[in-house]
Amino acid sequence: MSTEQTERPAETSPAGSWNDRPAPRTPAEWLTRAAEVGAILAADAVERDRAGQTPYTEVQLLKDSGLVTLLGPVEYGGGGQTWETAYRVTREVSKADGSIGQLLGYHYLWSWAVRFLGTPQQIAAVEELATTNRYFFGGAVNPRDDDLVITEDGDTLVFNGRKTFSTGSKVSDLTVLEGVLEGTDQHIFAIVPSAQDGIVFADDWDNIGQRLTESGSVRITNVRISWDDAAGYVNREFRPLVYNTLNLPAIQLVFTNLYLGIAQGALETAAAYTRSTTRPWPYGGDNKESAVDEWYILEAYGDLQSKLWSVEALTDQVGTQLSQILHGDREAVTARQRGEIAVRVAAAKQRAIDVGLEVTSRIFEVTGARATASSVGLDRFWRNLRTHSLHDPVAYKRREVGRYTLLNEIPEPTWYT
Incomplete structure (x- = not known):
């Protein structure tokens, strides 16, 4: 395989010199690094969404920060982390920018393609090439x-x-x-x-x-x-293995973390707007001096945050379980094991979509009419989640969970399960 870099405009990471800083070593440090990247992306997310330019600079940021090498072997300069951390990092970046979160999550999936399917020799060659050069996958x-x-x-x-x-x-x-x-x-x-x-x-x-x-x-x-x-x-x-088919549950959980991250980012952004800008309603008979004291606003944030926490708990639990399988013995994975984790992923995905769409829509109720201004950009969260959540019909995910619950049937591997 050629090691020649893809030709593209020269870009400089907006974060400055990442190389002068020690590389993250623990899951917590990688999440901190992802949050730093997210803060950079969030600063001009609205403007970049409007411009719609090819994200060369954003991908360079993912490279310079080291996030692209998170799953790469340590001996080649990678992070040596697990999928459990990769999912959380994808979610963290998605809070700030759903597009770049999707690119990163897909990169992790496609960089693992050689592990899903390849021989030991192919795995070693691809991982050395990609990790050493911080290559980005599509x-x-x-x-x-x-x-x-x-x-x-x-x-x-x-x-x-x-x-x-x-x-x-x-x-x-x-x-x-x-x-x-x-x-x-x-x-x-x-x-x-x-x-x-x-x-x-x-x-x-x-x-x-x-x-x-x-x-x-x-x-x-x-x-x-x-x-x-x-x-x-x-x-x-x-020579086929059940492990070969784990790319589908793996990417479906990438989707889940993408949706959850977008929804979390929407709620955090809305809350900041409410605290700084939203005005209380002066005609309710129980008038407040500040929007943060309005009972209906407090009730809505309490409801939405509680739902997001529940989705986060389920998603993290499934991420831990799937990560253990992905990093385990490839030849030991059984059809039953694969099917049961696919069902759990399906359950998490449907909840992330339902709650995410509710959050990204209802935030306008608690931010007010002025929050619909294009300059505020709250609409991008709903647009991003709605667009990608149509990737495959969520109704089929509900059916998979239903058949497992009623009939103890696991889903057959398909291109979407």
Whole structure:
């Protein structure tokens, strides 16, 4: 695999010299680092959301701060942390900017693709390359599109096709591809450099939310890899494990933490506005001098915060359980174990969506009419959460939990479960 950096405009991290500071070592220190990154992103989040520019600077911040290497092996300069911490870091960044939180969460998922599928030799090679260079991952694996077509040319595999969504696209250094070998039912994953003539990003992401995720379409033309780089293949044969299918629960929990982070950021931002700007209602018969003493405002914040705390508790519990599986023996994972954690992820995701949409909508009731000004930017939280929460129908997550509860059935692995 080429180690050449993706060509892009030179950027400088707005945080100054991160290299002059010691790297985080503990989960708490990584969360502190994520909060520092979040504070930088929050400072101009409204303006950046409006501008909708390709987030080169923001991704450089993720690199310079070291967050991109959190899961990387220590021997290559990575953080050596677990998925439990990666989920919380994703959530922390999402509080400030849902788009950049999504990019980071997807990066963690795609950087782990080689562990889901690869051989020990492939894992070592990719992790050394990506961690040492602080490479950023994107992915072109939208399963609702036609599969990329893979043809053989001697010892080389050639990918061709188009994907509607490719989150991370122009800001990525490495892209995960997936396709089907022509004339077979063999799915093949590969990790390739993003900067090459055969990968063309269309710049057609124009949605109401998650505007900075670079999630537009991509055209793949004659992208070539060696058979040796086909993830998990040995002598052109793949030996499947249940562990291979854990990428779906893993990314669904990335979604959950993204939604929870957006909702937490919305409530924190609204509370700051209420404290500083919201005026009390003078016609209620129980007039207060300050909005923070209004009973209906206190009641609403109490209700919303309680709901968020409950979702956070469930999400953290599931994150701990899934992390233990992801960092455990790959060959020991059973179908039942995989199915039960998928159900728990489904439960957490649906609660994060429901509560998140309630929070991002009701914050206007407790901030007041003036808070709808574009300059305040409270609408971005709802737009971001609503946009991404339509990724796959939440009703199917409820059904999965229902079938488990009533029939003791675990969900079959699919591209969305």
